[in-house]
Amino acid sequence: MDEVRRKGLEKMNEVYGWEMPNVEGDPYFDLTVDHLFGSIWSRPGLSMRDKRIMTLTAVTAVGSRDLAEIQINAALLNGELTEDELKEMAVFLTHYLGFPLGSAFNGAVDTVVRRRKKAAAKGAEEDKKANVESALKLHAGETRE
Structure with missing residues (x-):
């Protein structure tokens, strides 16, 4: 694994909070890890919290x-x-983006909190496995079933 990939995977793991596997031979994953996480998320100037808030706002x-x-x-x-x-x-976002998008974000918060509480009751390992699988699907361009 070259330095660019190693740096990107380390940042990706930091951003997501779990261990992502290195997927070889997928051009989209390569771009995501090497550029998005290795270059963009690794830039100084904004805290991880700042970047997270901006990302949440953008995806919402x-x-x-x-x-x-x-x-x-x-x-x-x-x-x-x-x-x-x-x-x-x-x-806050509801007042800038409108009710449908703000409501969807609110629902996403509720879903994640509910899922995390359920996973905590079962054990954290299952939650990590589900998170990695979801992230890999999304980075491959797949959507929710």
């Missing part, structure tokens, strides 16, 4: 609930945002 604005759920989960997992802060973001 374009109506991507799947990506919002991954980012919400990671924000909670990494201690960047609390459930209360995420709920407050939903209220």
Whole structure:
């Protein structure tokens, strides 16, 4: 594994809060790891929390609930945002993006919190496995079933 890939995977793991596998031979995954995480998420100047809030705002604005759920989960997992802060973001974003998108974000927060509580009752390993599978599907361009 070259230095660019190693740096990108390390940042991707930090951003998501779990261990992503290195997927070889997938051009889209290569671009995601090497450029998005190796270059963009690794730039100085903004904190991880700042980047998370911006990412949550952007994916909410374009109506991507799947990506919002991954980012919400990671924000909670990494201690960047609390459930209360995420709920407050939903209220705030609703007034700038409109009710349908704000409501979808609020629902995504509820879904992730409910899923995390259920996983905590079962054990964290199942939650990690589900998170990795979801992220791999999304980065491959697949959508929720």
